[in-house]
Amino acid sequence: MLGTAPGSGYLAASFSLGPMAYWLLKSDPDTYGFADLERDRRTTWDGVRNPQALIYLRQMARGDQVLVYHSGSDKAVIGHATVAKGAFPDPRQGDPKLVVVDLAVGPRLAAPVSLAAIKADPAFADLGLVRHSRLSVMPVTPAQWKRLEALGRG
Secondary structure (H helix, E strand, O other), rough: OOEOOOOOOOEEEEEEOOOOEEEEEOOHHHHOOOOHHHHOOOEOOOOOOOOOHHHHHHHHHOOOOOEEEEEOOOEEEEEEEEEEEEEEEEOOOOOOOOHHHHHEEEEEEEEEEEEEHHHHHHOOOOOOHHHOOOEEEEEOOOOHHHHHHHOOOO
16 A cells, blocks of 8 residues: 555655565564564554654554664664554543554564664665654565665675
């Protein structure tokens, strides 16, 4: 699906090679990082408040693939996850507009992919991480996904 989110100027999109879509989720490792997800094996991804990020979160479905990016001092893509349960109302909030997804841990990348490497690679010129750096949930095209995976192999 590809269209403009009403009034936002952002694209509402999910990119896929088939039945699943590809996403990048940002997290502050001091709050909840990839190591926490590895320990917990599964978690509810919550705390998203940005309207555009919520649009993307609502599009996430079971089986979609996720890359977890550490913000803060790390500034790098760290590992994989899978959407274990698609978007549902945040059970800890009274606002039905706020949604969460459940994630299951996947493998850690052999080599973290730094923001500097991403910004230096023309393949990522349209990646939300480069264009809208404050956004915490964003789609990744199949070509960008493959390139990030290649860089993450080291």
